[in-house]
Amino acid sequence: MSEAVNRKMRTERSALYNLLSRLYHNPLGFFGLILVVIVVGSAIFADWIVPYDPIAINIRERLQGPSAKHLMGTDQLGRDVFSRIVMGSRIALKVALVSITLALSCGLVLGLIAGYGPPWLDKIIILIFDTIRSFPTIMFALAIVTLVGPSLETVILVVVITTIPVYGRIVRAQTQAIKNNEFILAERAMGANIIRILSLHMLPNIIGPLLIIASMDLPGVVTIEAGLSFLGVGVRPPTPSWGSVLNDGYSFIRNTPWLIVSGGIPLIITTLGFTFLGEALRDILDPKLRKDI
Amino acid sequence: MWIYLVKRILLATIIVITAVTLLYSMILAVPGDPVTVLLGPRSTPEMRDTLRAQMGLDKPFYYQIGHFLLNVLQGDLGMDVFSNRPVSTIVFEQLPHTIILILASIGWAILIGVPLGCYSAIHRNSFVDKLTGVFSVGTIAIPSFVIALYALLIFAVELQWLPAIGAGTGGTLVDRIRHLILPALAVGLGWVGYLSRLVRASMLEVLGENHIRTARAFGLPEHVVIFRYALKIAILPTIALLGVGIGYLLSAAVFAEIVFARPGIGKLIYESVMTRNYPIVMGSVLITTIFFVASTMISDIINAGLDPRIRENL
Numbered sequence: 001m002s003e004a005v006n007r008k009m010r011t012e013r014s015a016l017y018n019l020l021s022r023l024y025h026n027p028l029g030f031f032g033l034i035l036v037v038i039v040v041g042s043a044i045f046a047d048w049i050v051p052y053d054p055i056a057i058n059i060r061e062r063l064q065g066p067s068a069k070h071l072m073g074t075d076q077l078g079r080d081v082f083s084r085i086v087m088g089s090r091i092a093l094k095v096a097l098v099s100i101t102l103a104l105s106c107g108l109v110l111g112l113i114a115g116y117g118p119p120w121l122d123k124i125i126i127l128i129f130d131t132i133r134s135f136p137t138i139m140f141a142l143a144i145v146t147l148v149g150p151s152l153e154t155v156i157l158v159v160v161i162t163t164i165p166v167y168g169r170i171v172r173a174q175t176q177a178i179k180n181n182e183f184i185l186a187e188r189a190m191g192a193n194i195i196r197i198l199s200l201h202m203l204p205n206i207i208g209p210l211l212i213i214a215s216m217d218l219p220g221v222v223t224i225e226a227g228l229s230f231l232g233v234g235v236r237p238p239t240p241s242w243g244s245v246l247n248d249g250y251s252f253i254r255n256t257p258w259l260i261v262s263g264g265i266p267l268i269i270t271t272l273g274f275t276f277l278g279e280a281l282r283d284i285l286d287p288k289l290r291k292d293i
Numbered sequence: 294m295w296i297y298l299v300k301r302i303l304l305a306t307i308i309v310i311t312a313v314t315l316l317y318s319m320i321l322a323v324p325g326d327p328v329t330v331l332l333g334p335r336s337t338p339e340m341r342d343t344l345r346a347q348m349g350l351d352k353p354f355y356y357q358i359g360h361f362l363l364n365v366l367q368g369d370l371g372m373d374v375f376s377n378r379p380v381s382t383i384v385f386e387q388l389p390h391t392i393i394l395i396l397a398s399i400g401w402a403i404l405i406g407v408p409l410g411c412y413s414a415i416h417r418n419s420f421v422d423k424l425t426g427v428f429s430v431g432t433i434a435i436p437s438f439v440i441a442l443y444a445l446l447i448f449a450v451e452l453q454w455l456p457a458i459g460a461g462t463g464g465t466l467v468d469r470i471r472h473l474i475l476p477a478l479a480v481g482l483g484w485v486g487y488l489s490r491l492v493r494a495s496m497l498e499v500l501g502e503n504h505i506r507t508a509r510a511f512g513l514p515e516h517v518v519i520f521r522y523a524l525k526i527a528i529l530p531t532i533a534l535l536g537v538g539i540g541y542l543l544s545a546a547v548f549a550e551i552v553f554a555r556p557g558i559g560k561l562i563y564e565s566v567m568t569r570n571y572p573i574v575m576g577s578v579l580i581t582t583i584f585f586v587a588s589t590m591i592s593d594i595i596n597a598g599l600d601p602r603i604r605e606n607l
Contacts, residue, residue: 028427127307128311131312134308134582134586134589137544138547139544139562143316143575146565146571230548253446254450257451260446261443264442264443271434271436
């Protein structure tokens with residue numbers, strides 16, 4: 001018994017070790033991993049990293065360039081930009097994690113219903129999915145903002161609504177592909193109920209590729225949040241967001257280039273990091289997915 | 294083919310109708326009265342009643358949607374309450390600016406991206422191929438508005454090579470082109486990467502096929518094999534992507550227009566969001582959605598015309 005457990009642990013550890021070593025030999029993937037560690041690390045340890053309060057105003061030191069005192073300079077209210085950028089990683093990752101989790105759950109349920117349920121229900125769900133996907137994302141986001149008003153929750157709502165169809169469609173396709181497999185038919189012949197079939201037999205076969213795709217969606221979600229905040233309709237001030245730093249920089253572009261430079265860098269690091277890492281992981285874990293994207 | 298054509302057009306129509314219904318029910322589902330949102334909290338009850346009757350909001354839900362749909366079909370998107378001009382006129386005034394920007398962006402992206410993809414596929418695993426790979430993943434990932442802001446900062450503000458704001462309307466053609474360069478650069482850059490990647494992938498697939506081997510065995514010159522036989526097939530997925538890509542291009546164009554203060558749909562919708570002028574917001578969303586649905590449909594039809602297998606799947 002304990003021998004079996006030991007062996008299982010050993011193979012699991014070696015699987016993780018195997019993954020990491022393959023990642024290490026993929027230069028781009030490894031580079032992505034380093035960038036991701038930087039971003040996630042600064043979000044987790046933000047409280048210890050920030051030298052100043054990110055929303056503390058100090059008019060006397062406004063619009064300064066980078067210096068030893070302020071690593072990335074200060075904005076039009078004299079707030080320390082480096083502190084705002086580090087704290088901003090929290091907002092960015094929070095929005096991304098919350099909205100992707102919500103969209104994933106809703107997409108999973110709707111996709112399973114569409115794939116496994118009656119054809120008329122499938123047609124309705126697919127029509128709604130197609131309709132939502134036919135709105136240009138940012139236009140749709142602005143329409144929702146006009147109606148609901150700008151806030152962190154609105155940003156999350158926009159991301160959830162626009163990404164549910166992506167996950168829903170993948171789940172539906174996967175469900176339909178394995179719906180008529182023998183092990184499902186056997187289960188049904190034995191009289192298992194729908195909940196058991198879906199959660200015990202369908203789900204494990206769908207979740208893998210779905211998680212890889214979800215992790216590759218992360219840069220897109222961070223972009224939507226930063227974009228809406230840049231337009232001034234996302235996260236409300238004075239909450240530090242990368243997009244609002246860019247918005248301040250755009251207003252004061254004639255006074256200082258540093259706000260835009262430092263607002264863009266974390267966005268570039270995050271999007272590149274997660275994309276490089278995601279692509280490498282996908283190639284290692286599930287090469288078949290490569291063609292679908 | 295005709296059956297496919299009719300089915301595809303019918304599907305597009307259904308999607309547009311669903312989109313209109315969805316947009317309109319969103320207005321009604323939102324807590325708070327759209328009239329109050331529009332007029333502001335300081336409006337009098339009489340003002341609100343007048344506007345409500347004017348917009349037909351006192352009628353039942355199904356009547357409103359039906360009425361709205363019927364009006365949209367006749368090209369009537371309602372009146373803008375601020376300027377008292379038809380919404381459709383205002384939107385169609387701005388649309389050409391956005392279309393020019395999109396065409397310019399996609400144009401230079403095709404000119405650079407497709408040859409780059411071909412070269413990478415032919416010289417697989419060469420230095421240029423690897424560099425193109427990294428470059429394309431990078432440009433796809435980086436948000437287009439960050440590229441737009443950096444381009445504005447570097448080329449317009451610091452170096453002052455190109456104008457920073459406007460579209461140069463009223464100026465000479467050269468002036469307009471100079472105004473177009475930076476926004477088109479920002480919108481198209483990600484597409485250079487996208488296209489080169491796509492063309493490379495499908496080119497590699499086609500180059501491995503039997504008819505290419507046969508063509509080579511017959512001793513045809515390499516450039517004939519590549520351009521006459523391989524590229525012709527490899528370009529298909531790219532055409533399909535262009536139609537779908539119009540939606541993403543529209544989103545990127547919105548940001549480029551705002552960053553460079555260019556007239557266009559993006560700037561119009563943004564300014565309307567700021568003043569909470571929702572008839573204009575809804576009108577622009579609707580027009581761009583129809584534009585998007587139509588372009589997806591056209592690229593689907595072109596694809597089905599070129600590849601009969603696609604026709605079976607609708």
